[in-house]
Amino acid sequence: MLPLVATALALVVGVVVLEVVSYRALERIPSVATEEFPEIDRELLGKFSSFDPELGWCPQPSREKQKDTGDHLPGEELRSVVTYSTDEYASRVCPAKERDPDAELTVSTYGDSYCFCREVDDDETFQHYLAEELDTHVANYGGGNYGLDQALMRLERRYPEDPTDHVFVVVTASSIARILSVWKHYQEFGNVLAVKPRYVLEDGELERIESPVDEKEELLDLESKADFLREYDFHYEHWFEPHVASRPYTADFLEKSEHVRYAAYTAGKELERRLERSIPGIDFDLAQTQSALRLEQPRVRYHERLFETHEYLLDALVEKFVDYADEQGFEATFVMVQQLRYAKYESEHGPIYGDLMDRLDERYDDLTTIDMATHLSPDDGEVESLYVERGEGGHYSPETNAEIAQVLADVVEERAVAE
Template structure:
């Protein structure tokens, strides 16, 4: 009898260990959600310096931040730190030229982190190169993780204080998901501070749903806002729930080989960090990045479907951009750029946004459109357009120079 009891106890202990290890591993995998409402403590809230009650978050004026891009291995000297600086308007600084109200040509840019140009220095943004090409100040009102909706809202708030002849709206295809979002965590698990407003279509017209969090302190008790977050965030039902890990966690962890690979690479990086040296012949950082990109494929397919099902909402916001341009008398330019996860997929399958750009050209005579994928032709594969390490997926300084040349050509071609 005792051997049977011992075997049962050993089996139970093994199951418990597997569950604990599986849960801990799943928590570190970006493609898995393990909590609907992770705790937000005071320390984390205090670090959220970009909180904005109207937009959710926004780059703050007169700030300078230095960011370690991760361009080094454990134990190595930090070799790559980028500087993000903003001016009194909250625009990323334009090094070549200061604002000049009497300038013959004025230009501003709005959009997401690709507009802001994350992972490169202030003098490596496409706005920097464009300013040099045009010999005028170019404002940069990009916001990390912004969708077309937030970029449009920021434009309407900022433009009366800085009118420009041209406004470039620069976003990635991820905007189709971001304009359906109210709480980023429901699609980007762990992004728990990012609560935002959005637009909805009511009888064919855009209606704004205000940011559910009007006071920063309210982020400490998001469960109290569960009903409104779930109601207005499309991804709660369509992305969060299908990726929400539940007991037994072992099956969720072991059913997907990529989860196990990612956990092993993460463990390897942790061992390197603790040892203060890298394992010869093994690049765990690159392996982890590639694993994360493979896990991103379902998200790319998901976003591709969203362009099929929610085109009217996206198109309505483009129309709002065009109408605002007509009202304020500036030339609107819509620019589609690519995240790395889309670029690798689209190089084989075509754009996930289908014929969007062609449709916009046909629909709006006053709108200039630029599909940057048609202008960037890398010799060494699409990966060569992006920074090599760090957070990954943002354009390199060399690519930003090419982008600036393309944008400058639009202005040069204007009569």
Template sequence: MLPFVALAVVIVGLAIALEVVSYKSLERIPAVATEEFPEIDRELLGKFSSFDPELGWVPQPNQEKQKDTGDHLPGEEVRTTVTYSTDEYGSRVCPAKSRDETGADDVTVSTYGDSYCFCREVDDDGTFQHYMAEELDTHVANYGGGNYGLDQALLRMKRQYPEEPTDYVFVVVTASSIARILSVWKHYQEFGNILAVKPRYTLEDGDLKLIDSPVDEKEELLDLESKADFLRTNDFHYDHWFKPHYASVPYTADFLDSSEYLRYAAITGCKELERRTGRSIPGVDFDAAQTESALRMEQPRVRYHERLFETHEPLFDALIGEFVDYADEQDFKPVFVMVQQLRYAKYESEHGPIYGDLVDRLGEKYDALETVDMARHLDPDDDIESLYVERGEGGHYSPETNREIAEVLAEIVEEDQ
């Protein structure tokens, strides 16, 4: 009898150990949610300097930050950083030409959008706004915001434009905006993005209705669970993405469900080993391997976003209509630009744009609107990844690509002069 009891204890112990290992591994996998309300401590909250009660978050004025590009091996000294600088308006600095250098008769240009508009992962003089300013010999304002949706871009434009009216306004976003405009709390669709609570619009009887952010003070982020009913009700992704990807007991079953989870966990473990020992494992680039694994796990999200364009395109269309109406009211030329994240570019190279012919249809529907599908203007030479930075946070355009984008956008302005 005792041997059977001992065997049972061993089996139970192994099962518990495997559950713990599985849970810890799932915590690191970006495609899996392990908590609905992860703890937000005051230290993390203190680092959230961009909080904004109206927009959720916004780049702050007169800031200079340096970010490690990740272009080094574990244990090596940081070799490369990028610098993000903002001016007194909260616009990213445009080294080619400042506002003070722009004459009264010069054409004026401003840009709004997400991190591809802000041009993350490149220096201030590597943004497409910098290259546009060189081409047009005028200041080009950059009001891009990391992780912004089309909704936040428009709200920021309406707040900022009266202080800085321009002849042209470019709204530059990626296809992920279709998901972002349905979001109230980013964690429900981008697991771990727990500080990002935002407003959103809904479409009721053909009219846009703004749902304000439920967080008026930054301190309220410490107790988001008290707002659970609001977040679950108003965030489309809670039912359609978060719950299907929420890991639960037994965690071992969820962990072993995907070979990609196992591969990602192994790669992450090797990176941790390199970090602790201060030595790289020869013959393997684990940063690149981890990026490739993460991109493979992103494909279901891309397909999910593709379905969102089929079901929620009217909301996207209505937001563009709001942009056009505001342009008519304020008398500027509106330009809408769709750019590609790396995860979409790889998928779309085989399946076509996840937004279909949306950009063309918007251009046909709104006579005053100029539209640009940037994927049609960039030549990757059969290597999509060549358009993007090689290392770092991943997936943003390189300075060379930003220069190409600037040429396309500057031509729109030059043709009208």
């Protein structure tokens, strides 16, 4: 009897341990949600310096931040620390050319982190290279994780104080998901501080739904706003609920072999950190990045479907941009750039946004559109070469930013000739 009891007890303990380990592993896998309302502690909240009650979050003026992109081991000399600086307008600093109120040509850019040029230094952004090409200051009002909606909200707020002749809106295809979002956690699991306003279409007209968070402290109790978040965030029902883990967690963890690989690579990185040296034979950082890209593919396909079902909302926002340009008298350009996860997928399946750019060209005579993917063709055919080698998620390299600047400069110069 005792051996049976001991065996049963050992089995129970083993199951419990496996459940705990599986849950902890799932917590670190970016494609899996483990709970709807994770606890937000005050220390994390205190670091959220970009909180903005109107936009959700926004770069702050006159700041300098150094960001370690992670390309080193503990104890090693840092190899990939980048500097992000903003001026008094909260525009990223443009080292190539100071602001000149009497400049004959003025240019500004709005958009997401690819507009902000995350993961490169201030003098490696496409705005810096564009300023060199055009010999004028180029304002950079990109915001990390912004969709087209927030980019336009920031444009309407900032433009009256910083009007320019040319405005480039630069976004990635993930805008189709971001404009349907109110709380980023429902689609980008773990992004718990990002609560934002959005637009909805009512009888063919855009209606702005304000952020439910007026004070940063309210983020500590988002569960009290659950009804609002679930109602206005499209992804709660269509992405979050299908991807939230549930007991038995072991089954969810083992369901995909990629889960196990990602967990193994993460454990390898942690072991290297503790040992303060690399383990020969495998690059755990690179392996983890590649695993994360594979885990991202279902979300890319999800976004592709959103272009089929919700492109009308994106179209309405582009029309808002065109109307604002006409009202304020600036030249408008809409630029689509690619995140690495899209570039990998689209190299095999074509653009997830279909014929969007062609349709915009046909619809708006006063809008210039640029599909940057058609201008960026690496010699070796490997799209990865367009992006920084390591870091937070594959933003464009300085060399690619220089190419982008040339494309944008050509647009400005062609307009000058046409006039």
